[in-house]
Amino acid sequence: MNRAKYTQRSQRWIVKIGSALLTQDGKGLDYASIADWASQIANLRQEGIEVVLVSSGSIAEGMSRMGWTQRPTTLPELQAAAAIGQTGLIQAYQTEFQKYKIQAAQILLTHDDVSHRLRYLNARNTLRTLIRLGTVPIINENDTVAFEEIRLSDNDTLGAIVSSLVEADLLVILTDQKGLFNKDPRYNEDAEFISEGLAMNPDYVSYAGAAGSAISRGGMATKVQAARVAAKAGCATVIVSGKEKNVLTRLRTGESIGTLLVPEATKLAARKLWIAGQSQAKGALYVDAGAAAALTKFGKSLLPVGVERCSGTFNRGDRVNCISPDGRVIARGLCNYSNVDVAKICKLPSDSIPSVLGYMDEEELIHRDNLVLED
Numbered sequence: 001m002n003r004a005k006y007t008q009r010s011q012r013w014i015v016k017i018g019s020a021l022l023t024q025d026g027k028g029l030d031y032a033s034i035a036d037w038a039s040q041i042a043n044l045r046q047e048g049i050e051v052v053l054v055s056s057g058s059i060a061e062g063m064s065r066m067g068w069t070q071r072p073t074t075l076p077e078l079q080a081a082a083a084i085g086q087t088g089l090i091q092a093y094q095t096e097f098q099k100y101k102i103q104a105a106q107i108l109l110t111h112d113d114v115s116h117r118l119r120y121l122n123a124r125n126t127l128r129t130l131i132r133l134g135t136v137p138i139i140n141e142n143d144t145v146a147f148e149e150i151r152l153s154d155n156d157t158l159g160a161i162v163s164s165l166v167e168a169d170l171l172v173i174l175t176d177q178k179g180l181f182n183k184d185p186r187y188n189e190d191a192e193f194i195s196e197g198l199a200m201n202p203d204y205v206s207y208a209g210a211a212g213s214a215i216s217r218g219g220m221a222t223k224v225q226a227a228r229v230a231a232k233a234g235c236a237t238v239i240v241s242g243k244e245k246n247v248l249t250r251l252r253t254g255e256s257i258g259t260l261l262v263p264e265a266t267k268l269a270a271r272k273l274w275i276a277g278q279s280q281a282k283g284a285l286y287v288d289a290g291a292a293a294a295l296t297k298f299g300k301s302l303l304p305v306g307v308e309r310c311s312g313t314f315n316r317g318d319r320v321n322c323i324s325p326d327g328r329v330i331a332r333g334l335c336n337y338s339n340v341d342v343a344k345i346c347k348l349p350s351d352s353i354p355s356v357l358g359y360m361d362e363e364e365l366i367h368r369d370n371l372v373l374e375d
Helices: 031-046 058-066 075-100 109-114 117-132 155-165 202-207 220-232 246-251 267-274 289-296 339-345 351-356
Strands: 012-017 050-055 103-111 136-141 172-174 197-198 238-239 261-262 283-287 307-312 320-325 331-332 369-375
Touching: 012 031, 012 155, 031 050, 031 075, 031 246, 050 117, 050 155, 075 103, 075 136, 075 267, 103 117, 103 155, 109 117, 109 246, 117 136, 117 155, 136 155, 155 172, 155 220, 172 220, 172 246, 202 220, 220 238, 220 261, 238 246, 267 331, 267 369, 283 289, 289 331, 289 369, 307 339, 339 351
Parallel strands: 012 050, 012 172, 050 136, 103 136, 172 238, 197 261, 283 320
Antiparallel strands: 238 261, 283 307, 320 331, 331 369
16 A cells, blocks of 8 residues: 555645643643644645644643543533633644744534534635635534534544545544554554554454543544544545654655555545435536536536526535436536526626625536536
């Protein structure tokens, strides 16, 4: 397996840092460690890598500030600890990133934000804009308001979901373990280390153990499951010890550290497979001959100027069919605008969208990466 393909050539990384690597065994934030992470991320950015940071630590910091030695068991206390600790966590990151003239941005998410289609798209657009502006988005689950039914379970899962949101190339899960073993190495001297493999290998789920810290919420099992979620979006995952010196920069050089779990399909292929497997289309876009040729022969995106009319009731992000002049379904994809807005801008050039609608999310009705041709 060519590690360089997944580390040296990846341009958008999600880096997830667990509580054990950010706190002093529950005694508050480890500012020296945060400074080191900021330095490594700054080095990655100098090499042209876009980095989104998923950071634990808010509850642990809140516990420290309140003098609690054990993780609370009641939801209100957990939410209070998160609220108290979140300000200190973000302030610590921003202080360090400012040394490299990097602006940090805080994003708090719940399950509702990624399961509700419109909120998912809003979160996606915000994150992509922050990346385009050159910031380092720092993401955490919104523990201050989340209740059990809307929890994302853990920040490993959150990292995997974010990798899909922003179409990342690589998810790096930093932990206090070397990586994945076929047995728990803490209790089995004959445990064998797994350097690399396919993320969807069912054996890896059985190999993983439970959480081993009073501060953290996840264990190796959540990391393997996160790698499986990321793989469905075509994103590779490295599970690696954050205690390794300069671990991020060493990964960038292609050094074989940690466990690399790779997807079976490319990022684009995985996304198109997901689109193809979506439920029945919510509507249809009737394209002219020029647009039909652009889609089927030249692999282009669908622009409003090439659409004669639309039918059905659909919202931004819903799947629609593309109908050729002879009545055939030639493609299907995710539309960037609702049927109400499409009806207003069809047959018009893209630069007319802002004046007609008062805003412009995308210049295409369907981007080619979100479009699948019919056989």
